[in-house]
Amino acid sequence: MTAIHYCPHCNRPFDYDASDYHRKIKCGHNTCNRTFGFYYFDVSERREREVRKEAKQQQEQAARKRAQRLRRANRFNQRKPTAALVDEKEKHSQQEKLFVKGLIDVCPRCGMHRSEMDNVTRRDSKGNVIGPARYHLKKCNDEKKMQQYKLKLKRQEEMKKQQLSKETAQQDAMILNTWKNNGRQVGQLWMLNVRLLKSQCEIFNLPTGGTKNDLITKLAKHLRSSKPLLLTNSTAQEVTVGSQNTINVVLISSNELDEVLVTGYGSQAQKEITSAVVSVSEDEFNKGAITDASELLQGKVAGLSIYNRGGDPNAGTVIRLRGLTTIGANTSPLIVVDGVIGASLQNVDPQDIESINVLKDASAAAIYGSRGSSGVLLVTTKKGVAGETQLSYNGRFESSTIANQIDVMSPSEFVANGGRDLGSQTDWLDAVTREGFSQIHNLTASGGAGNSTYRVSANFTEDQGILENSGFDQFNTRLSFQTSALNDRLKIGFSAAFIQRNQENGFRESMRYATLYNPTAPIYAVDAPYAFNGAQFGGYFETLGLFDSYNPVSIINQNINDGEVRTINYGINLEYDLTDSITAYFRSSTQSNDYANRVYFRTTSLWNNNDGYGGADSPVRKGAAEFYEQNSDFQLNELYATWKKSTDNMNLAVTAGYSYQKENFNQAFFALGDFPGDEIDYIDAIEYSQDLLNAGQINAYSDRSPDTEIDAFFARLNMTIANNVFINASLRREGSTKLGADNQYGTFPSVSIGADLAQMLDLSGVQQLKPRISWGVTGNLPNDAGLAQEIRGWSWGGGGSAGGSTNLLRAANPDLKWEEKEELNFGIDFVMDRFSATIDIYSQTSKDFIINRIVDAAVYGFDRRFENAGQLSSDGFEVALNYDVSDNWNTGITFATNNSVLDEYVQDADTFGNLGSPGQNSTNVTRVKVGEPIGQLWGPVWDGTVTGGSQNFSDLNGDGELVVGQNNALDDNVDFAVLGNGIPDFEMGWTNTITLGEYTINAAFRGAFGHSLVNTFRAFYEPRVGSQKSYNYINTELANNEITNANFSSLYVEKADFFKLDNLTISRPIRDNINLSLNVRNAFVITDYTGSDPEPALFDLLDGNPLAPGIDRRNSYYSARSFTLGLNIKF
DSSP states (O other): OEEEEEOTTTOOEEEEEGGGTTSEEEOOOTTTOOEEEGGGSOOOHHHHHHHHHHHHHHHHHHHHHHHHHHHHHHHHHHHOOOGGGSOHHHHHHHHHHHHHHTSOOBOTTTOOBGGGSOOOOEEOTTOOEEOHHHHHHHHOOOHHHHHHHHHHHHHHHHHHHHHHHHHHHHHHHHHHHHHHHTTOOGGGGGGSOHHHHHHHHHHTTOOOOSOHHHHHHHHHHHHHHOOOSOOSSBOOOOOOOTTOSSOOOOOOBOTTTTOEEEETTEEEEGGGOOSOEEEEEGGGSOOSSOOSGGGGGTTTSTTEEEEOTTOOTTSOOEEEESSOOOSSSOOSOEEEETTEETOOGGGSOGGGEEEEEEEOSHHHHGGGGGGOTTOEEEEEEOOOOSEEEEEEEEEEEEEEEEOOOOOBOOHHHHHHTTOOOOSOOOOHHHHHBOOEEEEEEEEEEEEEETTEEEEEEEEEEEEEOSBTTOEEEEEEEEEEEEEEETTTTEEEEEEEEEEEEEEEOOOTHHHHHHHHBOTTSOSBGGGOSSOOOGGGGTTBOOOTTOTTOOOHHHHHHHOEEEEEEEEEEEEEEEEEESSSSEEEEEEEEEEEEEEEEEEEEOTTOSOOOOTTSBOTTOSSOBOEEEEEEEEEEEEEEEEEEEEEEEOSSEEEEEEEEEEEEEEEEEEEEEEEEOOSOSSSOGGGOGGGOGGGGSTTOOEEEEEEOOOEEEEEEEEEEEEEETTTEEEEEEEEEEEETTSOTTSOEEEEEEEEEEEOHHHHTTOTTOSEEEEEEEEEEEEEOOSSSOTTSOEEEEEESGGGTSOEEEEEEEOOOTTOOOEEEEEEEEEEEEEETTEEEEEEEEEEEEEEEEEEEEOOHHHHSSSEEEEEEEEEEEEEEEEEEEEEEETTEEEEEEEEEEEEEEEEOSSSEEEEEEEETTTEEEEEEEEEETTSBTTEEEEOOEEEEEETTEEEEOOTTOSSOOOOOGGGTTSTTOOOEEEEESSOSEEEEEEEEEEETTEEEEEEEEEEESOEEEEHHHHHHSSOOTTOTTBOOBOOTTOOTTOOSOOOSGGGEEEOOEEEEEEEEEEEEEETTEEEEEEEEEEEEEEOOOSSOOSOOOSOTTTOOTTSOOEEOTTOOOOEEEEEEEEEEEO
C-alpha cells in the first residue's frame, strides 16, 4: 500500500510504500536530499503493527515467487541438461576436466597443445600423482595469453559463420541453377527453400506471408503468366560442370533491375518504375566532412541543382529540381524522411542516411499533392540488422581555407592610383578570415535478436567557417527500433531524433568591407598616422566621414551574432498483414523546431546594422541588442492499406489511404539599446538600456499563424502485365486551410505506362529497353499561412494617449486557390551488360501563382491582396550514362538542360534586383517579360569607348537617340539589351570510381554553363572614382583605368561558366575493421569569372526573389577549399 507523508527535514510531501517501513529512504527534493527512516514518524502502536504485518506479507509473497521461479528453472534444467544451459564458468570447468583426462589435446585457457608441455610426472605434498596437464593448469595464469586465445577462438567462430553463410549462398545458387536447367518448371518449385521463395515474392511484388506451400502457390500463378528473365537479385549463370566433383557458384548482381526503390507510400522494383525516379545510395554519396545532407547529391542526379554559394556553414543550400516551377510559393523540393512529409534535410545527420530517392516528374510526385510541384526527395535512414551488437566509429577532421579572392589593388598600387596613404600595409581579407578547422565524430550501435532490431547513433560536429567567428557546434542523436509480433503479421517501428545546435552566425559584411577597405589603413588606433580617439571605437581605427566604410576587423570582433537551434521529432510506424494479400499501415509523427537569435552591437562599434540606433560616433542611442525567437510544430497522422493480387497474367497492387497534417508557427522580436558603455556585454544586462526611460524607443513585434491543416485522401494503382508491361496511376484529393474558404480543395491525378521491349522482342545481350511516358498534376502551397485572410493593424491616436483604431492592411480573398503544375514526361531506360543509360524529355506548365498584387481599393476595401495570377512553362532534356570501363573503373555522366519562359504575369514586364548604394540605388539589373525566358540580366551595352571618364553606350535600336535612363528601362525605345541570363543553359556531373589494389579513388566533377553573373564589386569599386580615394579599387583584368564614373552596363556582366573537381576521395583499409580516407572538396575550378565564386545565384540574396537571379552580391560568403582526413572503425 502507498500513502503520502512529509519529510521530517524539509516538510515536503512524498509517496512511500508500506514495505519501506523498516528502510531508510532519501528525500527526492534537490534542496534537501537527506536520508531518514520511517521511525521518525509519530504513528500509533496499532498502525505500526498493521504496517509491519503488511510489509512482512509482501516480503513473504515475494520470497514465495522467487522460490517458485527457482523450482521451475531447476525442473527445466534437469529435463534439458544441454550445453546452452551451462554457464560459461561451468563449461570451462568441464573442458579442463576433459583436458586432464586426456580427452582433448588443447588447454582451454591458453590454447597450448599437449605435445608442447613437459612430459614429466610430479607429485603433490600428499604424494598424489600430478600429470603434465594438471600441472600446466596450475601454472596457467598468464592473462595476456589467455586473452589472445579467447580472441583467436572468437575469430574462428566468426570465420565459421562466414563460411556457413557463403556455403548457404552457394547452395542457393546451385538450387536455382538446377531449377533453371530443368526449364524453370512450376512443378519443381518445391526445390526452392522458403528463403528463396520469399525473395522471389518480394521481387515480383507478391505477398511474402504464409507457409512454403502458400508461397509456391503464389509464385506458380505468377510464373504461369510469364517467364521472368530475372529470378533473384542475382544474374543467372552458365556453369560448366566438366569433370568437377564440386561446383562453386558465387552470386553476381543482376544490373539492379530488381532493386526495390521507395516511392510514394510504398516501393516498386526498379524495372517496374514508369516515372522519372532516381535512387542514390550511401556508396554513391559525395564524401568528406559534409554537414548538410543535400550536398550528398551534388552532381549525382540529372536535373537536380544544388548550390551553396561561398559555403557559409550556417546557410542552407539552394535546391532546384527541373528549374523554377513557381514564383509565389515554395521553390525547393518536398522532403520526406522515412515517410514523414515536410521534414527538413538540415534535421538529418548525413551519416544516418541510407539512400535518397528523387521523384523528378509530376506522375511520381502527384501522390504528395499540394507540395509536389517542385519535386520530392525521399530520404531513408539506416536501420539495425539482427545479430550481435555492432559498434562503429566515423571520424572526420577537416581544414578549410579561402579558395579564391577578388583581385584588388595592393597598397603600393592603391597609392600610385591616387589612393589616400595612411602609412600601413594591411591584408584585410586575411585579417577577417582563418583556416577553419572542423571535426565530426559519429558513434553507432546496431543489432538485434529474434525479430527485433535497433540502431542508435550519436554525432558531434564542430564546423568552423573561414570567416572569423562563424560556424557551429552541433550534437544530434537518432534512435530506430523495429520489431514484429503476432507471428510476424504485425511490424512495429519507432524512431526518434534530437538536434542541439549552437551557431556563430558572424557578419558577412566584414568580408564585403575587407574587400574594399583602404589597404594602407591600420587595424588598430595605436597605429593611426594622426591623433585618433581609439577608445571611442574599442581600440580600432576607422576612416570617419566616409560613406559606407567600416573597419572589418572591428565588425567581426566587437559585435555578436549567435543562434541556437533545437529540434525534436519522434514517430511510430505500424504495419499489419490483415490477410495474405492486404496489409494496413499507420504512421504518426511529431516534430518541434525552436530557433533563437541574439545580435549585439557594442557602443564602441562604428558599424551598426540596426537602422534605429547609432554607431560609436553618434551623440545618442549608441549600441543595440536584438532578440528573435521562433517556434514551429507539426503533427502527421496517416492510415492506408495495400491490396495485392496475382492472376495468371497480371500482378496488381492497389493502395488507398488518408493523411492529416497540422502545423503552426510563431515568432517574436524586440530590440533596444542606448547602453551606458562597453564595460560588459549589455545583451546580458538589457535592464540598463536607456530606451527603457524613453517612451516609444523599444522596437518589438510578434505574430502567430493559425493552425494550418492539410487533409487528403489518396489512391495508387500498380499493374504489371505479362511481366513486361507496367502501368501506374495515382489520385490525391487534398485540402488546406492556407487557401481561401471557397477553394481549399484540389485534385491531383497522374498516370504512367512503360514496356520492357528487351523481353518482348527477346533482344540478345540487352537486359532492359524500357520506353515510358507519364503525365501528372501537382500543387504548390505558399510558405506563409493566412494569405487568404484580411490583415488589420492598429493606428494610435493623439500620440498614443488618446486611443486609436484598427485599419485594413490587406484585403481578403476567399477564392485563393492552389498553384498547379501539369507535366508530361517521356523517358527511356536502357541496360546492356556494362552500360546503362536513362534519357528523359519533359514539358511542364505552372499556373495560378500566389502573388501579392495591387487591386482596386474601391472594390476590395484596400489596394493589395493575394491573388492567383501568372503562368510559367518550361521544358528540358536529361541524360544519365553509366559504364563499367573495367572491373576496376566505373564512370558516370549526368547532363541536364532547362528553359523556363514566363507566359503570363500581372503586367507585361517588370524589373528587379536593385544594385543599391553608393550611387546606384535606382538601378535594377534583371527583367521579366511575358513571352521571354526567366532570368534575363537587363541594361545598357558599353561600346568599348570612354568619354570624360564615362562609358559610351550603344544606340541599339538605331533611332539616333540614346535612351539609357533607369526610369526608361521598360520603354519601347530604350537602348537596353539582354546582357546574359542568371540561370544556366545546362549542368553536368561526372563521377568516377577507380580501384587500384587496396586503394579506392572517388572523383566527382561538376559544371554549369551558359549562365552569367553581375559582378557587383566591379560595378561599384572598379571605376577609378575621384571622390572615392579611401576605398580600394577592384583590379581585375577587365578593369579600364579611363572609367571614373560608376554606371551599370554590360561591362560588369560576366559569363560564369565553370568546371570543377568538386570532390576527390582516396581511401584504403589498413585493417579488416579500419578504413582511412583523404578527401579534397573544391580542389580546383576552371572559369573565366573574376568574382569569388562562379556558381549560379538562383535568387537575389537580399530579398530571396527568384525572378532576380544572377546577381553576385557584395555580402556573399567567400568560397572555401577543404582537406579532410577520415577514419572508420568497426568494433
